Amino acid sequence: RKPKGYPPGPKWWPIVGNYLQFRRRLTVLGYHHLVHEEFSRTYGPVVCFKMGRNIVVTVSGVEAIREVLTRDEFDGRPDGFFFRLRTFGKRLGIVFSDGKLWQRQRKFSLQHLKNFGFGKREMEAKIAEETRDLIEDLRKKSSDLVFMHNAFDVGVLNVLWTMMAGERFTLDDVRLIKLLQIVHDAFRLFDMSGGLLNQLPVLRFLAPGCCGYTKTVEILKRMWLFLEETIAEHRKTACSSHSRDLIDAFLREMQITSDSDSGFTDEQLLSLCLDLFMAGSETTSNTLGFAVLYMVKYPGVQKRVQEEMDEVVGRNRWPTMNDKINLPYTEAVLMETQRLANVPPLGVAHRATRTTNLFGYTVPEGAIVLTSLYSIHMDDAFWKDPKEFRPDRFLRDGKVTCPEWSFLPFGYGKRRCLGESLAKTNYFLFFTAMLHNFFLHKDPDTTEVVTDGCDGVTISPRPFRVRLASRYD
Numbered sequence: 001r002k003p004k005g006y007p008p009g010p011k012w013w014p015i016v017g018n019y020l021q022f023r024r025r026l027t028v029l030g031y032h033h034l035v036h037e038e039f040s041r042t043y044g045p046v047v048c049f050k051m052g053r054n055i056v057v058t059v060s061g062v063e064a065i066r067e068v069l070t071r072d073e074f075d076g077r078p079d080g081f082f083f084r085l086r087t088f089g090k091r092l093g094i095v096f097s098d099g100k101l102w103q104r105q106r107k108f109s110l111q112h113l114k115n116f117g118f119g120k121r122e123m124e125a126k127i128a129e130e131t132r133d134l135i136e137d138l139r140k141k142s143s144d145l146v147f148m149h150n151a152f153d154v155g156v157l158n159v160l161w162t163m164m165a166g167e168r169f170t171l172d173d174v175r176l177i178k179l180l181q182i183v184h185d186a187f188r189l190f191d192m193s194g195g196l197l198n199q200l201p202v203l204r205f206l207a208p209g210c211c212g213y214t215k216t217v218e219i220l221k222r223m224w225l226f227l228e229e230t231i232a233e234h235r236k237t238a239c240s241s242h243s244r245d246l247i248d249a250f251l252r253e254m255q256i257t258s259d260s261d262s263g264f265t266d267e268q269l270l271s272l273c274l275d276l277f278m279a280g281s282e283t284t285s286n287t288l289g290f291a292v293l294y295m296v297k298y299p300g301v302q303k304r305v306q307e308e309m310d311e312v313v314g315r316n317r318w319p320t321m322n323d324k325i326n327l328p329y330t331e332a333v334l335m336e337t338q339r340l341a342n343v344p345p346l347g348v349a350h351r352a353t354r355t356t357n358l359f360g361y362t363v364p365e366g367a368i369v370l371t372s373l374y375s376i377h378m379d380d381a382f383w384k385d386p387k388e389f390r391p392d393r394f395l396r397d398g399k400v401t402c403p404e405w406s407f408l409p410f411g412y413g414k415r416r417c418l419g420e421s422l423a424k425t426n427y428f429l430f431f432t433a434m435l436h437n438f439f440l441h442k443d444p445d446t447t448e449v450v451t452d453g454c455d456g457v458t459i460s461p462r463p464f465r466v467r468l469a470s471r472y473d
């Protein structure tokens, strides 16, 4: 039975808790975040579930989410079998670690990524190079219909990978394309609470295929192999006097640091690379995929973006970050895409690091806390007709206006997205390069443009094709 004082929620059943009930609603509603939304409509902004062994508290709406994201005791990340599986049974990496190791690793990663251009002019130059490559490649393919749901994968990853590992991949690099496909599959396989494998870890022995264990291990092995090879190559070619990239910087730090708690070990290096690779590729590519999809669905919006660019930038050069401030409609389109697509609908799971009180309810230490960013972005009390794609809602008197709490695509607080500046620059430059160069038209073989994505840790656009017509012919 649920202890007294816990937040409201559906009745718990022995062993499975609310798992079966959750699954049944998931079959009907199709998305994890919609099941959480349905429960929050019944029970309020703080809902408590038991999923196998895990207590999960979902918070919805601005007030409750603001409480969670601004209080230190919610800055933990969940622990458990699933969360440790990718990091050798330990709490490593950056996305799902906490405490001293996380603090040190987050600071180290940010500081050294900055040394290699992150958030600076060099980063913009790298992205510009990637956009040129992509546009050229799309031009070659444009006599046919082009798949666009994953068109940005390699270019987006290249920017991060140059800072991390000092190398980039060609757009047709088969090994990388396969790797990105398995990252994509991994994001579809799991959910933010850790899924069945975290709730009932014994299932890895009883039904390894059904609970996702076999597939997860297969994906991880391929990722580890790729990263191990990259790290081994760095060891062989590292120069003792200077670091070329984040991996080099980490290897140097391993030699000088004596503090064992700060985590400069071989396993942590691999885990950090894995986390940044996964966090940095899928989210941005999916967001760009949705942006293209909405432009195809709403040709009037596409036309306004192109007219704005023609007026401000002209046709003789491509848009740069300096133009952003003068392209308010374009920026509003990018924001509206993030609001409506909700690529990470439940953010990244948090954990209560001690038993605490939330809106008069007891949240026990160790509870997994999910923040429904979806509930904020789709709140009809704040956003009129939230299901409509309407970029003008982000404009006032021709200028971009952004509410502080009702738009949180990158989260908030100490756990806020580490890659936000890279993500925003990639997003703006790839999107504007696309629309500057091409008219995007619907696939004539389809009757309707479907914008409902695929469920998972992030929401991804379903595979779709576009007809690209050059704006320069």
Ligand code: HEM
Residues within 6 Å of the ligand: 069, 094, 095, 096, 106, 160, 275, 276, 279, 280, 281, 283, 284, 287, 343, 344, 347, 348, 349, 409, 410, 411, 412, 414, 415, 416, 417, 418, 419, 420, 422, 423, 427
């Ligand atoms: C449009 C693209 C992106 C979106 C929408 C996004 C969104 C988010 C969100 C919502 C969180 C969780 C915040 C929380 O826990 O409350 C997060 C965390 C994180 N993101 Fe991003 N992200 C994006 C791109 C990136 C990129 C490019 C990187 C690569 C460097 C990255 C690295 C991370 C990391 C490492 C964390 C965990 C931070 C921590 O736990 O301290 N993200 N992101």
